[in-house]
Amino acid sequence: SYVLTQPPSVTVAPGQTARIPCGGNNIGGKVVHWYQQKPGQGPVLVVYEDSDRPSGIPARFSGSNSGNTATLTITRVEAGDEADYFCQVWDHSSDQPYVFGLGTKVTVL
């Protein structure tokens, strides 16, 4: 089955930019979604279809996808952005099509 690779952690200072990569074989040919998860809570969709934002998600959250890496970018990071972020793709060729990355813990200094 398809495998998504994420770094375990990213550390960023308030006001700076966090970039969270999600690696996969030719992931640029797939559609990527991103979720934010805080302790004790369910995941929250922050970017869908590579770069679209659901209503209510700040414009500080953006996504891109090309080649073998998709990236979630958070600009002007705030303390409230501290959370786990994980990517998800839909692998139409698989019989277990919803694939998730392990997640990246974003720590705000």
Added chain:
Amino acid sequence: QITLKESGPTLVKPTQTLTLTCNFAGFSLTTSGVGVGWFRQPPEKPLEWLALIYWDDDKRYRPSLKNRLTVSKDTSKNQVVLSMTDMDPMDTATYFCAYRAPSDGPPTTWFDPWGQGTLVIVSS
């Protein structure tokens, strides 16, 4: 506003059957294209998709667990129920249900919103 909430036992003994209920509001599972998915998140492991039930009662399961899973819906109660037989300590995880929106074009491949999750511990 769409909300979902999972409920069920926190502690299950090995070999027992787990039954989880997802109570939802803000949508109907009779609306064309709507689906509800079940997922789990074992400690220190990625989320795993388990099952998906559609408005038309079409059901999909994770192949490796297909023989142990059953998903059903009760549209009058706005509930989706997931059963998993022969529970094992490896099934210890937080279990989530989530909403899959309909689409006029290509099918929706993300889930939003999600419930808060319910922790299930399998231990004797």
